[in-house]
Structure formats: structure tokens, C-alpha cells
Amino acid sequence: MVIQKNKTQLAVLGAGPGGYHSAFRAADAGFEVTLIDTNRALGGACLHVGCIPSKTLLHLSELLDEKNYLTECGIDLGEPKINLSRLREYKNKVISQLSKGLSQLASKRKVRFYSGRGSFLDAHTLRLNDENGGEEHLSFDYAVVATGSRPFIPEAWHFESPFLMNSSRALDLEDVPQKFLVIGGGYIGLEIGSVYAALGSQVTLVEQLPTLLSQTDPDLVAPLRKKMEKKFSALYLSSRILSLNEIEGEIKVKIETLQGLKEEIFNKVLIAVGRIPNSSGLNLSATQVKLDKQGFIVVDPHQKTEEPHIFAIGDICPGPMLAHKASYEARIVVDNLKGNPARFDAKAIPCVVYTNPQIAWCGLTENEAKKLGQEVRVLTFPWIALGAAVSRGKTNGLTKIIVDPKNGQVKGAGITGHGAGDLIAEMVLAIEMGATATDLAMAIHPHPSLSESIMEASELYEGGSVHLFKQR
Amino acid sequence: MIEIKLPILGENIIQGEVVKVFVSPGDKISKGQSIIELETDKAVIEIPASEEGIVSSVLAHESQVIRVGDPILILGESSVRGTKNELPLQKKSSSVLPQAISKMGPAARRLEQLKQTLPLSAQDFEKHGPVEKQKFSKLRRVISERTSLSWKIIPHVTQCEDASLTELVKLKKKLKVTLTPLIIKLLVKALQEEPRFNSSLIEEEQILILKKYFHIGVAIDTPEGLIVPVIRDGDKKTVKQINSELIDLSHRAQKRTLELSELEGSSFSLSNLGPIGGTYFTPLVRTPEVAVLGLGKAHEKLVKRRSKIITDLILPLSLSYDHRVIDGADAARFLIKIKNSIENPNGYSKK
Incomplete structure (x- = not known):
């Protein structure tokens, strides 16, 4: 076998949001770039098995949710009929359209794309292996590690079963199981659970903690929880899976709940208990790059690893695992490559759960403020008092x-x-710009719109908002 | 029960220090009557009562800093009006007063970082032409730190003046000394009369330390850089003593054999560039000192004296000072004092 020897100025490992943003920006800055990914197409987990397919399905689920509302308002569209293969096709079309777009953008920028696995031979060389057995040794001046993360499956459940799924497989929509178990009350479990519930599955959700979405404030989660209690057949909080066993084409599950031990049968089980960084297959020990205990790559504020010419960004670094954090970090990397010592300086990273209702937050939460002992004032405006929300039947919301x-x-x-x-x-911009509640209150917001809730909440700082009367 | 609060006083005034409280519990006050005296950033003002009634308790006390909207006093039950005059908005105002807010967006912050961390390397200059690298000595680093600090924290102002040197030169010849010890002696006298110029500001505690000692730092030019040994107790030494001490200090400064204690504790500094040249300049105040006197090169100049144009020997004086502590008028008076003493050294020293 002949090993190809090649050279590149910048090697980018991983073509997800972090990787392709780095590659494109660097190419625009005049770097000669090689982008490497195990997938045959660009986009990473986000585009192929994450954000994009899940949001496509969640959007359709939200439309299905409108059925009862429409009937109440005098518009009866009849019972929805779900054609699963058409649905899958549509979802795949969305993915391939976006993926093709990225390929075109890469080739226009003359970014070389290598489909295969990359690992470090030493701190200046990558070994690339493609699926046809080809091997290439690529020496580089700089490298960006952006290999992302994958679903975490606890060791006890490490058995092959067609009925046990991670989030990537759940988004393939093989079928609509009658009884569907979601393990994990984080955003992935809630989002995929919502999709299957909308498609007709009886969904049971099990969460170890006493709250759903424990990283945000309970009052923000409350409207969703109320909805889930109706939409899902069971919501077990403070509960634990004792065992999972495949028996005769079904999964038998023992759950320890607050109401006692439950033994239930499910047709499909989704394990959504977190994600882990893809750092193990990279042979990083051939370099000085350091990993922390959880396997995340240790970086400085410039996204530099212990090897100053090797950067790491996105899910493989500590911090929230979010595509938009990765693409922000890509910006930092390329600024540093250009000789501008930019550093991670974001004051607020938005987090969004695309359920119905959606939950979004950024910056300091009320919970965090309490933990830090930081004195804050909380301005909350319920959407029931908002014209735009009432007129659309979307009153189960609040702005805080x-x-x-x-x-x-x-x-x-x-x-x-x-x-x-x-x-x-708008709130991310407000925090980044150091805006005050008065700034938000004095910026004219369009009427009627849901954005007015931000203006009205801000007005509470000065004493009162027009549509929320408070007895003094 | 009515609370009388500190009203909005004007643009940009958000707080003040209570100088005096004019009322006490039990007093009957009428609307418009002064209740406290308040010192704000701009002026000392009397705050009038916004309501009439009997004072039931006084909440503000002397030397307390109060903000707009903070309660000053409470009027009791027998007050004439009810609470309806209180606007609900005011209730919250003591906790919602604007404080300094940093409004710098991501792009501005990035620019700031760039300014702070722009790394320069020899290559950045070599690309324009040949260069030579020289080590930045320890002494230069000390000078760099101290001057940067002074430049950053002190709002500097420099004032200039001319002094006729004719009389002082006569005295200099008579005493067989150099010019610097004579100026030091005159300077110390001026400092005794204007103690603010011999002070230090402790900003965190809002106090001014007036020093009763007169240690004059004298800037000495050495091949390595600026060194400032200190002539201690200038008020207790004769010109001749200062002269010989200065010769010794200057000599040892060149050899870098001064003790650390000989470089510390100055309360005012003198920078004499006369032997080198130049007229006026803007010497840098050596924090925590609050002023510095610079001397230029004495030179002959045509001047008008008693309606006659004559040639006189003129010494250019440049006084820099910390405007937080010293005002322009103070500095002008101080500089005139020095000018007069230089021009009439015998008269001054006899005083």
C-alpha cells in the first residue's frame, strides 16, 4: 500500500459547525485548508443527526399540535394521516440541501475535503485513513480539533438491540412505536419525546433529577412540564432505571419511581442521558495536547491547546455543547491565526429547547444568581397579558x-x-452591549408581536408595565 | 406618615454628603424650610422640605452619603397631608438609581483587547530596515512602571514662569555652591508656606497627608537612566551642607552605589535640565507626590524693567502638579512665590 504524503497550512479535524466555520473563515483569510471528517458530507452531527433534523421534525410536531386549537377556532382539518416515509424523505431533503450548499461553499473556497478518519502521528502530522483503505500522512502548520461529541450510553446498557436507540437513530424515524420510553429529561429527551408523542407514540419519560432541564429556572420549565404531563403518558421525575432487558422483541424496563417500583414494556427506548466528547480516537497522546478527566481538550482563552499551533473548539472543549458556541470559537481561532490575539469573551450564550412551548435562556439564571449569592431583580411578564400571544393562542409563555x-x-x-x-x-445582544432594562423599555417594539413581552418585562424595572397592573 | 426624600437635584447629581442636619424629632417644619445641608460634587446646597408637619424621626445624619430618593426624615401623624402625594414610582427609586454602567459591546471589547495585547516582535521592525536589539534594563523597567502609573492616575497640569537669576547667581558665587542647593533651600521655604504642595492623597480613604518633613528628590541623569536620590530635611540643612551632600549623592548615583534608603521618602521633587539645555517642559509628578518643579537652562533675554529694555539672565521654571489636590490658582501663587524668592534670595532668606 502506498502512503500518500501531503502538506497543508491548516488541517481541520471535523466538519461540523465548528470545523467548517474554521475552515471557511481561514480560507477567506488566505490560508490553504484541508477539512477532514468521517462523514462523506459536511455539516457534522448538527446537520446530519442533531439540530437540523430534530428541528425539522419539531416544527412539524408543533404544526400537528395546532390541530385542536384550529378545531376550537372553527377550522377542522380532520384527523391527520402520517406518511412516515414521506416525512423521512422531507427531513432527508432538508439535510441534503444544506449539506450540498456546504460542499459548494467549500469547493468555491478551494478547501480540500477529505472524507475519512484523522488521528495524530505527531504534533505536526495527521494520519488520514479513508473507507477504501487509503492512507495519507498530512503534515500541517496549524490544526483545529473540532471532532464534536456523541451520545453517551451507560455501560450497563451497552448491548446491541434494534429497540434501544440513541438520539441519532431516533431521528431516523424507523417507525412510530406504540410505547416509547425516553430516558433523560434534558433537552434531547424532551425534544425527541415531543416528536414521537406528536406522531402518536405513548411516551414515558424518566428523569433522575427532581426537575426537567435542571440547568434553567423552574418557572421557565413549568409551562412545558404542564404540557408534557398532558401529552406524555407518564413523567417520572426523581426516578431511576433499574434494568433494561430485551425480551421477545420488546424492552422490559424496571423503574424505581417516587410512586414505587414499576415494571413496564416498551417497543422502543431512547437513551438521552448526555453526550461525551469524541477525543479518544485521535491519538492525542502523540502530542502535548491535554485532556481533562471527562475527556475534554484543555484550551486557553484563545482556544489554544498545550500545543500552541493546535486549537480545539466546540463540543470537544469544556462548556455547553452547542453549535453556535463552536462557530463563535471558530472565529476566535481564525482571528488568532491572522495574528489578532482574540479570546473567548462572550457574556451570554443562548440555550434553546425547541419543544412546544420553546424554552430559551441566556446569561445569568435566577438559580445561578442564588447560588452565587448575587443580588438580582427578576422582571417577569406573563404572556397571558400580551395581545400578540392571545391572538395566536400562545398564552402559555413568559418573559423573564x-x-x-x-x-x-x-x-x-x-x-x-x-x-x-x-x-x-434580542436579550443576547442586550447583555453583550451592556443594555439596561430602561434601554429595552425605551426601544420601540412592533405591535402586536411576541417581542413586546421583552419591552413590557423591562418596564417593570421602572415600576410598572402597561399591560400588567400590580397593586401597590 | 410621610417620608421626605432627597429630591432630584439636577443633571448628573445622584448623591451628596450630609454636612448639617437642621431639624430634630418633634420640630414643626413648614414646606420649603431647609432641613439639611448637602455637599454634592458641584456645590453645597440646602435641601428644602417638600411637605409640612411634625418631624417624627430624622433618618439622615451628618457625613452620611445619601442618594436621590433616599429618605431624609419622616413626618408624624399630625402632618397636614396624607400619603397620596407619594408617587408609586418614587417608592422604588432608592434601589433603582443609575450607577456607572459599562456599555461596551463585543466589537469594542475586542478592539480594547487588541490595543492591550498587540504583540510586537523585532520582525515587525526588521521588515522596514536594519535594527539593533538592546536589553531593557531593570532600572528602565522601574522607570517605566513608575512613570506609567503617574501618567495613568494623576490629572497633570503644568504651569511655566520666568525668574531673573541675576541675584541668585551673585549669592551662588559668594557661597561657592551650585545653583541646585540654593533652589532647594528656596523651594523648601515655599513648601513650608504652601503645605499642600508637600502632601499625598490617599484616595480610598479620602484623606490628604500633609507632611511636616521636607525631603527633596533630585533627578540625576546617569548613563543607565534617571535616578532620584533624596536630600532629607531640607529645612534643617544649610545651603553648603546640601551642596556637599548633593555632590556626594550625584557621584554615587553615577556609580550606582546609592543605598535604597537614599532613594526613598521624597515629599517633592526637582528636575534640573539646565546643565543640558532647553527651556520649558512638562515634568511628570512622581506619585505619591503631588507636584514637581522643573528648571530649564538659564539664558540671557531682553526684558523690560522700569521702562527700560535690559539684558537679564532668565531661569525658565515649569511646575507640574496633581490637579486632584492642587488648583491652578494655588499653583500660580506657588510659582510666583518661587520666582520672587529666586529674584530676591537675600530678602527671602531673611524672612
């Missing part, structure tokens, strides 16, 4: 702004409700 009580500067925000993921962007 966390401000510094001394000067009203916005420190954090949370929004629950229709379109919260889009609305939160």
Missing part, C-alpha cells in the same frame, strides 16, 4: 429578565413560549 438591582443592567434572560428561540437573540 434578570437585572442588576443597582443600575438595571441586564444580566440574564429566559423566555418560554412560541418562538422563544428567536426572541432570545
Whole structure:
């Protein structure tokens, strides 16, 4: 076998949001770039088995949810008929359209794309292996490690079963199981659980902690929890899976719940208990790059590893596992490559759960403020008082702004409700720009719109909002 | 029960220190009557009562810093009006007063980082032409740190003046000394009369330390860089003593054999560039000192004296000072004092 020897200025491992942002930006800055991914197409987990397919399905689920509302309003569209193969096709079309777009953008920028596995031979060389057995040794001046993360499956459940799924497989939509178990009350479990519930599965969700989405404030989660209690057949909090066994084409599960031990049979089980970084197959021990105990790559504020010419970004670094954090970090990397010593300086990273209602938050949460002993004022505006929400039947929401009580500067925000993921962007900008509640209150917001909830919540800082009367 | 609060006083005034409280519990006050005296950033003002009634308790006390909206006193039951005058908005105002807010967005913060961390390397200059690398000595690093600090924290102002040197030169010849010890002696007298110029500000505690000692730092030019040995107790030494001490200090400064204790504790500094040249300059105050006197090169100049144009020997004086502690008028008076003493050294020293 002939081993190819090649050279590149910048090698980018992983073509997800972090990787392709790095590659494209670097190419635009004049670097000669090689982008490597095990997948045959660009986009990473986000595009192929994560954000994009899940949001496609969640959008359709939300539309299905509107059926009862429409009937109430006098529009009866009849019983929905679900054609699963058409649904899959549509989802795959979305993915391939976006993936093709990325390929075109890469080739226009003359980024070389290598489909295969990359690992380090030493701190200046990568070994690349493609699926046809080809091997290439690629020496580089700089490298970016952006290999992302994968679903975590606890060791006890490490058995091959067609009925046991991780999030990637769940999004393939093989079928709509009658009884569907979701293990994990984080955003992945809630989102995929919602999709299957909308498609007709009886969904049971099990979460070890007493709350869903424990990283955000309970009042933001409350409207979703209420909805889930109706949509799901069971919601077991503070509960534990004791055993999972495949028996005659079904999965028998023992659950320790607050109401006692339950033994239930499920047709499919989704394990969504977290994600782990893809750092093990990279042979990083051939370099000085350091991993922490959980397997994340240790980086400085410039995203540099212990090898100053090797950067790491995205899910493989500590911090929230979010595509938009990875692409922000890609910006930092390329600025550093250009000789501008940029550092991670974001004051707020938005997190969005694309359920119905959506939950979005950024910056300081009320829980965190309590833990840190930081004095804050919380301004909450319920959507029931908002014209735009009432007219759309979307009153199960709230907008919450966390401000510094001394000067009203916005420190954090949370929004629950229709379109919260889009609305939160205004709050990210407010925090980044150091805006105060008065700034938000004095910026004219369009009427009627859900964005007015931000203006109305901000007005509470000055004493009162127009549509929320408080007895003094 | 009515609370009388500190009203909005004007643009940018958000707080003040209570100088005096004019009322006490039990007093009957009328609307418009002064209740406290308040010192704000801008002025000392009397705050009038916004309501009439009997004072049931006084919440503000002397030397307390209160903010707009904070309660000053409470009027008791027998007050004439009810609470309806209180606007609900005001209730919250003591906790929602604006404080300084940093409003720097991501792009501005990035620019700031760039300014702070722009790494320069020899290559950045070599690309433009040949260069030579020289080590930045320990002494230069000390000078760099101290001057940067002074430049950063002190709002500097420099004032200039001319002094006729004719009389002082006569005295200099008579005493067989150099010019610097004579100026030091005159300077110390001026400092005794204007103690603020011999002070230090402790900003965190808002106090000014007026020093009763007169240790003058004298800037000495050495091949390695600036060294400032200290002539201690300038008020207790004769010109001749200072002269010989200065010769010794200067000599040892060149050899870098001064003790650390001989470089510390100055309360005012003198920078004499006369032997080198130049007229006026803007010497840097050596924090924690609050002023510095710079001397230029004495030179002959045509001047008008008693309606006659004559040639006189002129010494250019440059006084830099910390405007937090010293005002322009103070500095002008101080500089005139020094000028007069230089021009009439005998008269001054007899005083």
C-alpha cells in the first residue's frame, strides 16, 4: 500500500459547525485548508443527526399540535394521516440541501475535503485513513480539533438491540412505536419525546433529577412540564432505571419511581442521558495536547491547546455543547491565526429547547444568581397579558429578565413560549452591549408581536408595565 | 406618615454628603424650610422640605452619603397631608438609581483587547530596515512602571514662569555652591508656606497627608537612566551642607552605589535640565507626590524693567502638579512665590 504524503497550512479535524466555520473563515483569510471528517458530507452531527433534523421534525410536531386549537377556532382539518416515509424523505431533503450548499461553499473556497478518519502521528502530522483503505500522512502548520461529541450510553446498557436507540437513530424515524420510553429529561429527551408523542407514540419519560432541564429556572420549565404531563403518558421525575432487558422483541424496563417500583414494556427506548466528547480516537497522546478527566481538550482563552499551533473548539472543549458556541470559537481561532490575539469573551450564550412551548435562556439564571449569592431583580411578564400571544393562542409563555438591582443592567434572560428561540437573540445582544432594562423599555417594539413581552418585562424595572397592573 | 426624600437635584447629581442636619424629632417644619445641608460634587446646597408637619424621626445624619430618593426624615401623624402625594414610582427609586454602567459591546471589547495585547516582535521592525536589539534594563523597567502609573492616575497640569537669576547667581558665587542647593533651600521655604504642595492623597480613604518633613528628590541623569536620590530635611540643612551632600549623592548615583534608603521618602521633587539645555517642559509628578518643579537652562533675554529694555539672565521654571489636590490658582501663587524668592534670595532668606 502506498502512503500518500501531503502538506497543508491548516488541517481541520471535523466538519461540523465548528470545523467548517474554521475552515471557511481561514480560507477567506488566505490560508490553504484541508477539512477532514468521517462523514462523506459536511455539516457534522448538527446537520446530519442533531439540530437540523430534530428541528425539522419539531416544527412539524408543533404544526400537528395546532390541530385542536384550529378545531376550537372553527377550522377542522380532520384527523391527520402520517406518511412516515414521506416525512423521512422531507427531513432527508432538508439535510441534503444544506449539506450540498456546504460542499459548494467549500469547493468555491478551494478547501480540500477529505472524507475519512484523522488521528495524530505527531504534533505536526495527521494520519488520514479513508473507507477504501487509503492512507495519507498530512503534515500541517496549524490544526483545529473540532471532532464534536456523541451520545453517551451507560455501560450497563451497552448491548446491541434494534429497540434501544440513541438520539441519532431516533431521528431516523424507523417507525412510530406504540410505547416509547425516553430516558433523560434534558433537552434531547424532551425534544425527541415531543416528536414521537406528536406522531402518536405513548411516551414515558424518566428523569433522575427532581426537575426537567435542571440547568434553567423552574418557572421557565413549568409551562412545558404542564404540557408534557398532558401529552406524555407518564413523567417520572426523581426516578431511576433499574434494568433494561430485551425480551421477545420488546424492552422490559424496571423503574424505581417516587410512586414505587414499576415494571413496564416498551417497543422502543431512547437513551438521552448526555453526550461525551469524541477525543479518544485521535491519538492525542502523540502530542502535548491535554485532556481533562471527562475527556475534554484543555484550551486557553484563545482556544489554544498545550500545543500552541493546535486549537480545539466546540463540543470537544469544556462548556455547553452547542453549535453556535463552536462557530463563535471558530472565529476566535481564525482571528488568532491572522495574528489578532482574540479570546473567548462572550457574556451570554443562548440555550434553546425547541419543544412546544420553546424554552430559551441566556446569561445569568435566577438559580445561578442564588447560588452565587448575587443580588438580582427578576422582571417577569406573563404572556397571558400580551395581545400578540392571545391572538395566536400562545398564552402559555413568559418573559423573564434578570437585572442588576443597582443600575438595571441586564444580566440574564429566559423566555418560554412560541418562538422563544428567536426572541432570545434580542436579550443576547442586550447583555453583550451592556443594555439596561430602561434601554429595552425605551426601544420601540412592533405591535402586536411576541417581542413586546421583552419591552413590557423591562418596564417593570421602572415600576410598572402597561399591560400588567400590580397593586401597590 | 410621610417620608421626605432627597429630591432630584439636577443633571448628573445622584448623591451628596450630609454636612448639617437642621431639624430634630418633634420640630414643626413648614414646606420649603431647609432641613439639611448637602455637599454634592458641584456645590453645597440646602435641601428644602417638600411637605409640612411634625418631624417624627430624622433618618439622615451628618457625613452620611445619601442618594436621590433616599429618605431624609419622616413626618408624624399630625402632618397636614396624607400619603397620596407619594408617587408609586418614587417608592422604588432608592434601589433603582443609575450607577456607572459599562456599555461596551463585543466589537469594542475586542478592539480594547487588541490595543492591550498587540504583540510586537523585532520582525515587525526588521521588515522596514536594519535594527539593533538592546536589553531593557531593570532600572528602565522601574522607570517605566513608575512613570506609567503617574501618567495613568494623576490629572497633570503644568504651569511655566520666568525668574531673573541675576541675584541668585551673585549669592551662588559668594557661597561657592551650585545653583541646585540654593533652589532647594528656596523651594523648601515655599513648601513650608504652601503645605499642600508637600502632601499625598490617599484616595480610598479620602484623606490628604500633609507632611511636616521636607525631603527633596533630585533627578540625576546617569548613563543607565534617571535616578532620584533624596536630600532629607531640607529645612534643617544649610545651603553648603546640601551642596556637599548633593555632590556626594550625584557621584554615587553615577556609580550606582546609592543605598535604597537614599532613594526613598521624597515629599517633592526637582528636575534640573539646565546643565543640558532647553527651556520649558512638562515634568511628570512622581506619585505619591503631588507636584514637581522643573528648571530649564538659564539664558540671557531682553526684558523690560522700569521702562527700560535690559539684558537679564532668565531661569525658565515649569511646575507640574496633581490637579486632584492642587488648583491652578494655588499653583500660580506657588510659582510666583518661587520666582520672587529666586529674584530676591537675600530678602527671602531673611524672612
